[in-house]
Structure formats: C-alpha cells, structure tokens
Amino acid sequence: MYPKEMQKSIKKVEATREERLKKLPERMNEKERDEVLKKWHPDYKPEAKRKIKIGASKGSIVPHEVADLIEAYPLFEPDEIDLSQIDYDTDILIIGGGGAGTTAALFAYYSGIKPEDILIATKLRHGDANTMMAQGGIQAADKENDSPVIHYLDVIGGGHYANKPELVAQLVMNAPEIIKWHEELGVMYDKKEDGEMITIHGGGTSRKRMHSAKDYTGMEIMRVIRDEARNVGIKVLEFSPAIELIKDDEDKVAGAVLYNLETEQYYVVRAKTTILATGGFGRLHIQGFPTTNHYGATFDGAVIAYRAGAKLRDMDSVQYHPTGVAYPEQIVGLLVTEKVRGLGGQPVNADGEQFVHPLEPRDVEAASFIRECYGRNKGVVTPTGMRGVWLDSPLIEMIHGEGTIEKRLGAMFRMFKRFDIDMRYEPILVFPTLHYQNGGVEINENAQVLSKNGVIKGLFAAGEVEGGVHGKNRLMGNSLLDTQVFGKIAGINAGKYAKKAKKSKKLNLKHVESYINELEKAKIKEERKAPLLLPDYREKNVLSRAIDIL
Amino acid sequence: MARKDKKEEKLKMKMVRIYIMGKEYKVPEGLTIMKAMEYAGYRYIRGAGCRAGFCGACATVYRKEGEYKLNADLACQTTVEDGMYLVQLPFTPANKATYDVNKIKADDKTLVNFYPEIARCVSCNTCTKACPQELEVMDYIQSALRGDMKKTAELSFDCIQCGLCAMRCPAEIAHYHVAQLARRLYGKYLMPKAEHLEKRVNEIKRKRFDEEIGKMMKRNIEELRKMYNARDIEPEEEEEPKREGD
Numbered sequence: 001m002y003p004k005e006m007q008k009s010i011k012k013v014e015a016t017r018e019e020r021l022k023k024l025p026e027r028m029n030e031k032e033r034d035e036v037l038k039k040w041h042p043d044y045k046p047e048a049k050r051k052i053k054i055g056a057s058k059g060s061i062v063p064h065e066v067a068d069l070i071e072a073y074p075l076f077e078p079d080e081i082d083l084s085q086i087d088y089d090t091d092i093l094i095i096g097g098g099g100a101g102t103t104a105a106l107f108a109y110y111s112g113i114k115p116e117d118i119l120i121a122t123k124l125r126h127g128d129a130n131t132m133m134a135q136g137g138i139q140a141a142d143k144e145n146d147s148p149v150i151h152y153l154d155v156i157g158g159g160h161y162a163n164k165p166e167l168v169a170q171l172v173m174n175a176p177e178i179i180k181w182h183e184e185l186g187v188m189y190d191k192k193e194d195g196e197m198i199t200i201h202g203g204g205t206s207r208k209r210m211h212s213a214k215d216y217t218g219m220e221i222m223r224v225i226r227d228e229a230r231n232v233g234i235k236v237l238e239f240s241p242a243i244e245l246i247k248d249d250e251d252k253v254a255g256a257v258l259y260n261l262e263t264e265q266y267y268v269v270r271a272k273t274t275i276l277a278t279g280g281f282g283r284l285h286i287q288g289f290p291t292t293n294h295y296g297a298t299f300d301g302a303v304i305a306y307r308a309g310a311k312l313r314d315m316d317s318v319q320y321h322p323t324g325v326a327y328p329e330q331i332v333g334l335l336v337t338e339k340v341r342g343l344g345g346q347p348v349n350a351d352g353e354q355f356v357h358p359l360e361p362r363d364v365e366a367a368s369f370i371r372e373c374y375g376r377n378k379g380v381v382t383p384t385g386m387r388g389v390w391l392d393s394p395l396i397e398m399i400h401g402e403g404t405i406e407k408r409l410g411a412m413f414r415m416f417k418r419f420d421i422d423m424r425y426e427p428i429l430v431f432p433t434l435h436y437q438n439g440g441v442e443i444n445e446n447a448q449v450l451s452k453n454g455v456i457k458g459l460f461a462a463g464e465v466e467g468g469v470h471g472k473n474r475l476m477g478n479s480l481l482d483t484q485v486f487g488k489i490a491g492i493n494a495g496k497y498a499k500k501a502k503k504s505k506k507l508n509l510k511h512v513e514s515y516i517n518e519l520e521k522a523k524i525k526e527e528r529k530a531p532l533l534l535p536d537y538r539e540k541n542v543l544s545r546a547i548d549i550l
Numbered sequence: 551m552a553r554k555d556k557k558e559e560k561l562k563m564k565m566v567r568i569y570i571m572g573k574e575y576k577v578p579e580g581l582t583i584m585k586a587m588e589y590a591g592y593r594y595i596r597g598a599g600c601r602a603g604f605c606g607a608c609a610t611v612y613r614k615e616g617e618y619k620l621n622a623d624l625a626c627q628t629t630v631e632d633g634m635y636l637v638q639l640p641f642t643p644a645n646k647a648t649y650d651v652n653k654i655k656a657d658d659k660t661l662v663n664f665y666p667e668i669a670r671c672v673s674c675n676t677c678t679k680a681c682p683q684e685l686e687v688m689d690y691i692q693s694a695l696r697g698d699m700k701k702t703a704e705l706s707f708d709c710i711q712c713g714l715c716a717m718r719c720p721a722e723i724a725h726y727h728v729a730q731l732a733r734r735l736y737g738k739y740l741m742p743k744a745e746h747l748e749k750r751v752n753e754i755k756r757k758r759f760d761e762e763i764g765k766m767m768k769r770n771i772e773e774l775r776k777m778y779n780a781r782d783i784e785p786e787e788e789e790e791p792k793r794e795g796d
Contacts, residue, residue, distance in 0.1 A: 030779055128599045128607060142750040145784065149762045156766075157778030165767040173763060176750040186651060186734030188703065188741065195742030206781040216708060219604050223711065224737075227730050231648045239595065261595045294605075295598045330582050330629055334602045344786075410708050414683065415603055418627055534593070542591035 001420045006327070006429070009380050012352035013390050013427050020346055020354055021398060027357045033364045040375060041367040042432075043317050043472075048287050054518045055306055056452050062315040065284040069303050070312075072530035073519060075243050076266075078509040081257055083246065086270045086507075088237075090119040091498040093255055093271035095242045095301060097122030098129025099218070099483035100463025100490070101277035102225045105234045107491030113498060115233040119269065121258050123241035123278075123296045123533065127226045130279055130294050130464065131483055134218025135337035135411055136202065137210035138484070139477035140175035143199060146207040148172040155478060158204040158361045159438075159471020162314060166445040167469045171478065174485040179211060182484075187224050188213050190408070200342045202476035203322075204361035210477045215337050215411045218480055240267065241300060241533055245274065245308045245459070247511055248504035253308060253458035255507065261533070272501040273458045273494045276301045276449065277487065280437035280464035283535045286318050289434040290333025300531035301465040305441045307515045308459065309451035314439025317472040322347075322365040324433020326380075326388025328419045333433045336412060338362075338476045340391055340428075343408065344399040348390040348427065349378035355389075363473045366432040373431065380429055388431040393423040438474055440467030447490035458501070460494050462486035566632040583610055583625035583636060596640035603627045606712030609682070612636035622680040622714040642713025644724035647731065656739035658697020665728045668695050670721035677715035677725055683708050687715050687725055694728050702729060703736035 002010065028036070038044050049061045052070050062070070092108050094101045097120045105118050120126065141151040151172040156163050179197075183189065190198040190212050199208045213220035229236075242256035246268070255271040278301025282293025291297070306312060323336040341347070341358040347365075349355050349372050356368035369389050373379030379387035397404050405413050405424045416423050442450045443466045449459040463483040470478060519526075536543070564579040568586055575590035584598060599607030608625035615633030625638060647664040654660055662668055668691055677687035686705050693701035706729030715725040753759070769777075 030775075124596075124599060125605075125607060128605055130600075133600045133602055133604045140747075142744070142747045144746060147762075148754065148759045149766060150781075152763060152766050153774070153778055153781065156774055157781075161771045161774055169763050169767055173754060173759065176747060176754060179744075180747055180751050183744065183747065184738065186736070186738035188707065188733055188737040189744075191741060191744065193742070195744045196746060197744045201784070201786070206783045208784055214707065216604070219710070220707075220733075223730060224734060227646075227734065228651070230646060231650065233648075292602070294600050295594070329580060330585075331602075331627075411604070414708070415627070419629075534595070536593055537585070537588040538591050538593055539589045542589075546591075 002426065003383055006380060006382070009350045009390070010427060012350070013348050013392055016348070016352040017392065017395065020348070020392070021395060024346070025354045025357050028360060028364065033360070036367045036371055037363060040371040041363055042287050042289070042320060043363070049316060053522045053524065056309055057312040060312060060315065062312070063286045063318060065286050066281065066299065066315055068528055069299055069530040069532060070306055071519065071524045072528035073516065073526050074307070074512055075529050075531070078512045081266060081268070081509065083268055083507040083509070085268060087267040088119055088269040090269065091117035091272045092119070092275065092494050093269050094118065094120045094275045094277055095256060096129070096277035096279060096463070097126040097236060097238070098277060098279055098463065099131030099222055099225070099480065100487035101275065102222070102229050103484050103487030104275045104277060104462055104491035104494065105229055106225060106232065107488045108495040109232055109234065111492050111495035113495045116235065118234050119271070120234060120236045121240050121242060121256070121269065122236065122238055123261070123300070125238050126236045127222050128294060128296060129222070130297060131218045131480065132222045133292065133294060133335065134480045135215040135335060136339040136342065137212035137217050137477045138179070138221070138480040139202065139205070139209050139475070140179045140211060140481065141172060141207065141209050142176040142179060142197065143207065143209065146209055148175070150207055151175065151209065154205050155475060156471065158475040159473050162471035164468035167443070170445050170489060171469055171481060171485050174488065175481055178481065178484045178488065182221060182224070185224050185228055187220055190214065200339070201359055202338055202342055203359045203365060204475045210342060212339065214407070215339055215409045221480065241531070242304060243531060244509060244512055245304050246507045246509060247308065248508065249506050251457070252504065253456060254504035268507070270504060270507060272498040272503060273460065275490045275494050276305055276441065276459065276461040276465050277463050278465045282434050286434055289320065289432070290324060291434040292321055292324060292333065292335035293434070296534065298532040298535060300533060302441050303531045305449060305459070305461070308511050309456055310449045311442040311451060312439065313442045313467045314472055315467065317438045318434065319362060319436035319438050319474055320366045320432040321435035322362060322369050322432050323391055323430040325428070326386050326431040327382045327429040328421070329384050330419060331415065332386065334415070335433070335435070336391060336428060336430055337409070340393060340396070340409060340412060343396045343404065345396055346392045348392050350380045351378060361473060361475065369430070369432055382429065386431065388429040390427040391430045392427045394425055394427065397424055436474055436479060437464050438467070438470050438472055440465050442466070442468055446493045447486050448493070458497070460490040462490040566630055568630050569635040571637050572635065577630060581630055583628050583630055584608055586630045587625070597625065597638040601626045604710060606710040607640060609639045609712040609714050610636055611639060622682065622718065624682045624712065627682065639713070639717060642716050644713060644716045644727060646727045649731070651734055651738060654735070656699055656735040660735060661694045661697065661702070661728055661732055664731060665724070667721060667723050668728055671695065671723060672721055674720060676718045676720065680714045680718040682712060682714065683710060685709060690729060691723060691725055694732055699732050699736045699740055702732035706733065
C-alpha cells in the first residue's frame with residue numbers, strides 16, 4: 001500500500017499510460033549518453049576514488065572502499081600459520097561455491113579429475129552467491145537473426161570499448177554451448193511449444209538473446225549445477241573462506257589458508273592448482289549505495305590475489321543497476337530485474353512523463369534516473385526521504401496479456417505482494433542500486449590470472465572476481481554467462497594443469513610478508529585488515545559497547 | 551549520510567518487542583526479522599544469504615504471543631511484529647538421492663523409486679502452509695506420487711529450497727529434493743529441445759564465425775564505435791525472422 005502522497009503521483013502515471021503505450025522515447029545518441037553519464041553517473045565523481053599506493057596495479061584509480069581493502073594488513077601474521085601440517089591435499093582447490101566455482105568444478109571433473117581431488121571451499125553455503133539472485137537472464141546468440149559476432153559488438157560497445165577482445169570472444173563464442181549444456185542437465189529454460197527458446201531484449205542488446213527461466217534464471221541454473229556437483233561427489237567445505245593464498249618455492253600458487261568461520265580455526269590446503277571464484281564487491285556499499293548483492297560479496301578473492309601479485313583492471317567503474325527497490329523501506333536496494341523493462345515496463349517520473357528509453361545500457365539508464373530525481377527534481381519522494389522514479393509495470397499485462405506478471409515475473413510479483421503492493425495494477429518505485437563489479441583481477445583467455453610479469457602459475461579466476469570481460473559496463477545477461485563460460489574455461493584448464501603439475505614440496509607465505517613490507521614502506525598504518533569476509537550491520541549502540549572476551 | 555540518520559530517528563519513534571530464542575529485544579517497527587536481529591546485535595554467519603528471498607538461508611519459525619499458530623517464513627522478507635517469538639532454522643538435515651541424470655528415465659516411477667517416502671504423504675497440507683513462497687507443496691508431492699513430472703516441476707519451480715516444508719512434514723518427506731529431481735527430469739527429457747540452439751552450437755564447432763570474430767578482435771575503437779552506433783536493433787514486436795547477415 002502506497003502512502004497518500006505517492007498515490008497522487010500514481011494517478012498521474014495512470015493518466016498517461018494509454019498514450020505512453022503507443023510510443024517510447026528515442027534512444028539517446030552517443031553525445032547525449034556521454035553528457036548524462038559525465039554529469040550524473042556516480043562513477044564520474046572524482047572525489048569518490050583514489051590511486052592505489054602499492055602492489056601490481058599501483059597508481060590505478062579505484063573507489064575508496066576498494067583502496068581501503070587493498071591498503072590493508074592481513075588478518076594474521078604469516079608466522080602464526082604452520083604450513084607444514086596440511087589439512088587438505090587436493091589437485092584443484094576452488095575458492096567460492098557460486099555459479100563460476102561450481103561450473104569450474106564440473107568441467108574439471110569432465111576433463112578427467114576425480115571428484116575427490118576437487119575441493120570447493122566457500123564462505124557461506126554452497127550456492128550462496130549472486131548467481132542465485134540473478135533474475136533476468138543469460139545471453140547467448142543462438143537465433144537465426146543473431147550471431148556471436150553481433151553479440152561481440154553489443155558487449156564491447158556496452159563496455160565502452162575497454163574490454164579485452166580475447167575475453168569477449170570467449171564469452172560470446174562459448175555462450176550457445178553453455179545453454180546447450182544447461183539444457184542437457186535439465187535447466188528449465190522458458191521455451192515455446194516447439195522448443196524454441198523464448199528470448200527478449202536486455203539493455204544494450206541489438207538482438208533478443210536473453211534466455212530466462214521465469215525471473216529465477218540464476219536460481220534455476222545454480223540449483224541444477226549444484227545438484228549435479230552433489231551427484232558427481234565434488235567435495236565442498238562450507239563456512240570456510242580463503243583468507244590468504246599459499247605459494248611454493250617456484251612462486252606458484254599452491255593452495256590457500258582457509259578460516260572456519262564457526263570454530264575460528266585455520267586449515268592449510270595444498271593444491272596443485274587453485275581457481276578463484278569468489279564473486280564481487282556489492283557489500284562494500286561503494287559511495288554509500290544500497291546493494292542488490294549477496295551477504296558475502298566483500299571482494300575477498302581479489303584482495304588475496306592482489307597480495308599474490310595479481311593485477312586489477314577496470315576497477316574504476318562500478319555498475320549501479322538502474323532499478324533497485326526504492327519503496328518499501330524493508331526491501332530498499334533489492335533488485336527489480338531488467339526483465340521488467342524488457343517486457344515493456346517504462347520508467348516514468350512523478351508527473352507520469354517518460355524521460356528515457358527503457359533499455360539504454362545500464363549506466364546510461366541509471367544516470368538518467370539520478371538526473372530525473374536530483375537534476376530535474378521530478379522524482380517521487382518516499383516517507384523516509386528516499387527518491388525514486390516509477391517503473392510502470394501494469395503496462396506489461398497490457399502488452400503481453402493478463403497473467404504475464406505472475407507467470408514470467410513471479411519472484412518480483414511475490415516480493416512486492418509481501419508488502420501489499422500489486423505490481424500488476426500499481427507501478428513500483430525504483431532508484432539505482434549497487435549491483436556489479438565491472439572490473440576485477442585480470443585474466444587471459446585461458447582464465448589464468450595475470451601479474452605484471454605474465455601468468456601467475458597455478459592460479460585461475462572466473463566470474464565476477466575477474467575483470468576485462470565487460471570493460472567499463474556489463475550488459476544484463478552477461479554476468480551469468482561470464483560465470484558459466486569462464487567457470488568452464490577455468491575448470492578445463494585447471495584440470496589440464498593439475499594433470500601435469502607435481503605437488504608443491506615447500507609451502508610459503510613470502511608474498512604476504514613482502515606485501516606487509518610494502519604496506520609499511522608506503523607508511524600505511526595498521527588500522528585496517530582484510531579480507532573483510534562479512535559486512536557488519538549491527539547497530540551502532542551495540543557495537544560501541546561490544547567487547548571481545550571469549 | 552544525513553538521510554540515513556533522519557531515517558533512523560524516525561524509525562526509533564516506535565519500537566516493538568521481539569523474542570529471539572526467547573530473549574527479549576526492543577527493535578524499531580517496520581524492520582525485517584533479519585535487520586531486526588542485526589539491530590539487536592546479532593552478526594550472522596549462518597542464517598543470512600542473499601537477503602532478497604532467493605536463497606533460503608534465513609528460514610525462520612515464529613509464534614506470536616497469545617496465538618496457537620506456528621508460522622514459518624524468511625527472515626529477510628518478513629516484517630517484525632510486536633510479541634513475536636522466533637528462531638532461525640539455518641540448516642535442514644535431509645538426504646538427497648544421488649543419480650546420473652543421463653542414465654535415469656523420466657517415467658512415472660522414477661520419483662517414487664528415489665524418494666519412496668513420498669508414499670507416506672498423509673495429505674495434511676502442513677508443507678504448503680509452511681512454504682514461504684506460498685507454493686502448493688502438497689499438490690506437487692501428490693503429483694510426484696502419481697508420476698506427473700510436468701506438474702511437479704511446474705508447481706515447484708519457484709522453490710528456494712529453504713527446507714521448511716521438510717522440517718514440518720509428519721511423513722518426513724524432503725519435498726524440495728523430490729522437486730529438484732522432477733525439474734531436472736522434466737527439463738532434460740520432457741521439454742522439447744531447442745533446435746536453433748543445437749544448430750548454432752554445431753556452426754560454432756565448424757568454426758563458422760571464427761574468421762569474423764578474429765576480424766572484430768583486431769578492429770580499433772574507432773571502427774568498433776562506428777559499427778556499434780550503426781547497429782540495427784531488432785524491433786520489440788514479433789516479426790518474420792531476418793535473413794542471415796542482417
């Protein structure tokens with residue numbers, strides 16, 4: 001139920017609905033896009049970022065919240081850890097149990113590694129990841145009027161031409177095969193009666209290539225691949241995040257130190273090869289934004305990889321999803337899938353006017369929403385002072401027929417209904433929310449992690465933790481795809497690598513010691529520690545009286 | 551953020567009493583159970599996941615003062631109420647059958663063979679009442695028993711596998727595992743295959759796009775920008791499929 005003030009604005013939205021159904025605003029040209037981005041997108045605020053002082057990407061500009069974790073001390077002193085006692089000895093260690101990690105495990109298995117020689121270590125439960133929450137869909141150029149080449153152009157243009165071409169090529173060329181793999185595993189994609197995939201547009205796509213499983217696409221994929229990993233017998237260690245990588249005498253990555261969140265003990269894992277699949281950084285709340293992300297999205301993997309010499313790239317750009325919930329308060333910041341716009345929902349201001357094409361690339365769309373609320377003062381103000389614009393969802397049923405919202409946007413319908421808002425008849429209020437880490441640890445086309453001096457031996461990365469695939473802006477439906485494609489590539493290549501590699505004889509944490517030296521040399525005070533592992537949302541008055549005695 | 555402080559001030563005006571595992575805390579009205587527990591001073595390790603109703607990590611049962619009814623819901627999607635006694639159930643012990651999906655059949659006996667306990671269903675509907683997604687859980691167990699894969703898959707599709715159904719079931723069924731198997735069998739064997747997908751995968755295998763992609767990878771930004779800005783965009787409405795190369 002909307003409060004009275006907001007209902008007045010809804011009347012205006014209703015009054016223009018019929019008219020708006022007939023015509024969409026023009027898409028912006030390049031100049032208009034640049035203008036709105038420069039003036040209104042949060043990425044273009046120089047005061048929100050700074051140069052990194054140390055490490056392989058010293059001098060790169062990143063958000064303060066990221067720099068704070070890069071310029072932070074390890075959670076333990078390297079000499080506190082006894083590396084001579086190995087708790088888990090494995091061929092492949094996969095850090096992260098989301099979409100990328102699980103797919104990597106399966107493809108390592110398909111490539112001949114025994115399930116008992118693969119270990120997934122994950123911070124929360126297996127499957128607790130942003131993958132699970134991805135609603136809208138997954139892109140793949142598998143229709144007659146489409147091709148991987150067209151997909152390539154959409155990706156690289158959407159990414160402002162900053163993407164690594166060889167990574168984009170992998171993404172688009174592997175996409176159809178990934179969907180096929182899913183089909184064979186039994187993922188229930190939305191299909192027509194003859195088996196044709198139902199595909200729609202996403203922001204920035206030039207062909208309708210968004211495949212979905214209602215608005216639970218990520219959940220459906222994650223459930224199925226997790227089920228498969230369980231059938232196959234992949235070992236999973238839950239509530240055990242990696243807090244540091246381990247190297248050997250030849251400077252290869254040789255495993256990780258894990259931390260059991262519940263018993264507070266550490267485990268030493270020796271691995272012939274390690275895959276980083278730890279996801280992104282939404283829970284850092286860059287610039288104070290709410291986030292759509294999972295509880296565990298705290299940038300841990302990138303932090304420990306950076307200490308091991310990995311380069312970061314494209315970390316200056318952050319993806320704000322245009323449509324985070326702005327009302328009701330209980331669910332502020334949660335994702336309203338882009339599919340709502342893909343199916344015909346239009347952004348509309350407080351006066352019921354259109355102000356932007358619904359499917360501009362995400363950064364442009366988000367910047368336009370911010371401009372509407374703060375530049376033109378045409379946003380809707382909620383009782384808690386939050387501003388937002390309407391997303392006119394009732395249009396969806398006018399276009400596609402009654403029942404469409406429940407059928408194709410069941411998760412969204414359910415979420416709002418819990419708070420007495422019926423999106424079939426009432427518009428929903430949205431505002432940009434922190435959604436995705438565009439950049440990350442740099443990889444090559446084999447998913448190997450790169451340092452300043454080339455490949456870091458024994459280390460692969462896949463999914464949101466890596467950077468270069470999406471340039472400065474990821475398109476909808478390419479993140480699920482990224483987890484699957486690069487998870488597959490990492491799994492296959494790690495499998496090949498592990499077959500040839502020998503077990504490391506002597507393990508060390510010298511890279512951590514040198515990193516501490518660098519921190520000290522740069523005169524960075526020991527007030528911050530990383531990785532963060534979990535955000536802390538306890539109330540200030542509790543924290544101010546908390547003492548650590550047990 | 552000034553806005554946040556103001557918001558908190560406003561929320562602090564009205565407090566409600568909740569009992570976390572029996573212990574009383576006063577929290578602002580309007581918070582979700584999850585945020586209320588954090589407000590009270592809990593920092594989650596278990597019991598929090600996506601925080602958006604998709605992962606099932608925050609299954610919670612509660613009873614309100616003076617009421618007989620035991621409710622089940624998600625902590626991240628439920629607003630606290632005065633006099634709520636609650637406990638989280640962050641884990642459900644339930645055995646999952648293991649199988650090779652390529653070797654089993656989608657026939658009417660498969661589900662009951664892997665999960666014979668579904669035959670113990672007494673149709674009490676407690677599972678349905680416990681489901682935070684408001685799914686027709688008992689109905690899909692009944693369809694599973696009849697071997698109706700399609701119905702089981704469709705009715706269970708929105709399942710977030712929180713385990714509350716299994717915790718409440720007097721017949722000790724692990725509903726969500728049954729449903730997972732049904733959906734995979736339905737998706738794999740009973741839904742029609744996408745022919746265009748198969749075709750495209752074969753084209754890629756035959757390297758149909760390799761040369762063109764190779765060219766794209768070599769293009770400079772100016773060339774790409776020109777191409778990008780000149781893209782033809784598939785119209786929203788359905789139309790005849792275009793010819794290749796469009």
